[in-house]
Amino acid sequence: MERTKSYWLESTSTTNYPVLDKDISVDVAVIGGGLAGITTAWLLKQEGLGVVVLEADRICQGTTGHSTAKISSQHDLIYAWLDKEFGRERAKQYADANETAVKTMADIVKSQKIDCDFQWQPAYVYTEQDKYVEEIQKEAKIAGALGIGAEYIQDPGLPFAVKGALRFDNQAQFHPRKYVLALAQAIPGEGCHIYENTKVVGIEEGKINTISLDSGKKIRADRVVLATHFPIHDGLGFYFARMYSERSYILACRVEGDLPEGMFITAESPGRSLRTQTSKDEKLLLVGGEHHKTGAGQEGPHYQTLSDFAQANFSVTDIPYRWSAQDYTTLDKIPYIGNVRKGINNMFVATGFRKWGISTSTVAGMVIRDLILWGSSPWQEVFSPQRGLSLKSAGKLISINADVAKELVLGKLAGTQEGDIPPGEAKVISGEGTKIGAYRDDKGELHAVDITCTHFGCELKWNSAEKTWDCPCHGSRFSIEGDIVDGPALKPLRSFPGEGDHDIDPDII
Ligand SMILES: Cc1cc2nc3c(=O)[nH]c(=O)nc-3n(C[C@H](O)[C@H](O)[C@H](O)COP(=O)(O)OP(=O)(O)OC[C@H]3O[C@@H](n4cnc5c(N)ncnc54)[C@H](O)[C@@H]3O)c2cc1C
Numbered sequence: 001m002e003r004t005k006s007y008w009l010e011s012t013s014t015t016n017y018p019v020l021d022k023d024i025s026v027d028v029a030v031i032g033g034g035l036a037g038i039t040t041a042w043l044l045k046q047e048g049l050g051v052v053v054l055e056a057d058r059i060c061q062g063t064t065g066h067s068t069a070k071i072s073s074q075h076d077l078i079y080a081w082l083d084k085e086f087g088r089e090r091a092k093q094y095a096d097a098n099e100t101a102v103k104t105m106a107d108i109v110k111s112q113k114i115d116c117d118f119q120w121q122p123a124y125v126y127t128e129q130d131k132y133v134e135e136i137q138k139e140a141k142i143a144g145a146l147g148i149g150a151e152y153i154q155d156p157g158l159p160f161a162v163k164g165a166l167r168f169d170n171q172a173q174f175h176p177r178k179y180v181l182a183l184a185q186a187i188p189g190e191g192c193h194i195y196e197n198t199k200v201v202g203i204e205e206g207k208i209n210t211i212s213l214d215s216g217k218k219i220r221a222d223r224v225v226l227a228t229h230f231p232i233h234d235g236l237g238f239y240f241a242r243m244y245s246e247r248s249y250i251l252a253c254r255v256e257g258d259l260p261e262g263m264f265i266t267a268e269s270p271g272r273s274l275r276t277q278t279s280k281d282e283k284l285l286l287v288g289g290e291h292h293k294t295g296a297g298q299e300g301p302h303y304q305t306l307s308d309f310a311q312a313n314f315s316v317t318d319i320p321y322r323w324s325a326q327d328y329t330t331l332d333k334i335p336y337i338g339n340v341r342k343g344i345n346n347m348f349v350a351t352g353f354r355k356w357g358i359s360t361s362t363v364a365g366m367v368i369r370d371l372i373l374w375g376s377s378p379w380q381e382v383f384s385p386q387r388g389l390s391l392k393s394a395g396k397l398i399s400i401n402a403d404v405a406k407e408l409v410l411g412k413l414a415g416t417q418e419g420d421i422p423p424g425e426a427k428v429i430s431g432e433g434t435k436i437g438a439y440r441d442d443k444g445e446l447h448a449v450d451i452t453c454t455h456f457g458c459e460l461k462w463n464s465a466e467k468t469w470d471c472p473c474h475g476s477r478f479s480i481e482g483d484i485v486d487g488p489a490l491k492p493l494r495s496f497p498g499e500g501d502h503d504i505d506p507d508i509i
């Protein structure tokens with residue numbers, strides 16, 4: 001199967017910020033150069049703070065570079081749930097924060113003259129099943145009561161029959177990398193910096209926090225923002241036990257004829273997400289969906305299913321790009337944005353965006369800016385990582401961690417596969433007292449790694465579409481050489497022959 005590639009990455013050039021090669025002291029260290037990190041750093045620089053962004057790789061090549069990139073306060077069906085579970089006040093905080101984020105992003109695009117294919121679009125949740133109609137009508141009513149321009153409609157203008165839809169006005173879409181790269185350009189200068197290929201491997205908490213890099217260099221920071229998608233420092237916040245990771249798939253299609261006006265997502269599973277992407281060079285229809293827990297199941301067929309859906313409903317002429325990515329969901333569906341734990345006022349976290357992190361990364365930037373500058377935010381309560389668990393959430397906590405325990409045990413007991421490995425395929429074999437994942441590339445070369453996850457020791461699963469080893473427990477992913485593709489793991493896999501170990505550093509989980 002052809003290599004996967006994100007349109008957002010293919011249509012923009014790679015950045016080239018320097019590596020941090022000395023010890024420094026800063027006001028604020030933002031770890032992670034995705035949308036959450038760059039937005040936070042940019043907002044803090046506007047307030048005159050000295051900020052450095054520390055990015056392990058190149059900025060905006062992680063989840064933000066693999067998003068569908070709808071800028072919306074419509075996060076599937078969420079408002080009726082928030083209203084019921086947490087009450088009107090918190091539901092309103094969530095709505096206000098995300099509506100403000102959409103407007104803030106539009107203002108930034110305008111004031112900074114960012115050319116990022118930004119387009120105002122209505123956002124729709126639609127259904128093809130009678131049983132969801134009532135739910136959608138209820139969502140429209142509650143979203144309207146919370147101040148969102150929301151309406152129940154019969155026909156959202158798709159080329160196939162639907163039973164009904166929820167429409168939010170004044171939403172938008174954009175090219176996420178064009179936006180983030182432009183914001184990033186404005187960060188260096190006046191005591192602010194972006195450093196790439198600068199990986200954080202440890203943080204020592206204190207009045208002044210000490211950040212360690214893989215190069216051995218140290219950063220002393222008054223405040224730290226953990227914007228690494230999954231927090232690389234747990235700080236006894238137990239984030240690894242309070243979130244799970246799900247992958248989703250996207251096709252970018254060239255289509256003959258008119259494209260639908262708006263951004264769409266299904267109320268039901270299997271999820272289908274649609275938006276257009278128009279620039280001066282390209283006109284594409286993005287078709288997304290087929291989510292599942294990371295490390296569960298074969299990835300290849302999901303692209304085929306999405307392709308079948310696209311071909312059945314649109315005149316697709318070509319599918320030049322396809323990619324997949326993952327995001328984290330918290331126990332109660334609301335992101336964790338705020339102090340990393342109770343009583344720590346100089347370390348902040350932004351995570352658990354549930355595939356709606358375009359608007360909520362901007363919310364994160366605003367909340368963290370306000371907490372740093374003024375010690376409070378009008379939306380801090382609903383996003384607080386220290387909020388209590390509802391009974392339903394507590395049940396989910398038990399079930400997620402039971403799954404992790406099961407994966408830990410079953411992975412070790414599962415039978416191994418013997419025999420030769422054809423090119424392009426991988427097998428799990430026993431050896432050196434552990435399980436070894438071996439992949440043979442198209443040139444016939446074998447790449448073997450210890451498939452014990454370096455985070456907490458779960459058994460990794462082969463991802464045939466992305467050619468990676470994925471962890472079903474907390475979503476870490478590794479290349480065929482054992483390098484980290486996605487966190488929370490901070491150490492690469494042991495490779496054969498090769499160096500390294502897989503001890504768990506108790507300070508960094
Ligand atoms: C398939 C898919 C579709 C989506 N579609 C939408 C959508 O339409 N609308 C929407 O609102 N949301 C959407 N989302 C969600 C949204 O894209 C993400 O929530 C958001 O991009 C996350 O941004 P981030 O900055 O937290 O993470 P990232 O963009 O992943 O950035 C984190 C950065 O931290 C760096 N990092 C990690 N570890 C370290 C370390 N140790 N040291 C230094 N740096 C480190 C990484 O290299 C990375 O660059 C989607 C998500 C997926 C998976």
Ligand code: FES
Pocket residue numbers: 240453454455456457458471472473474475476487488489
């Ligand atoms: S990501 Fe936690 S054990 Fe693998």
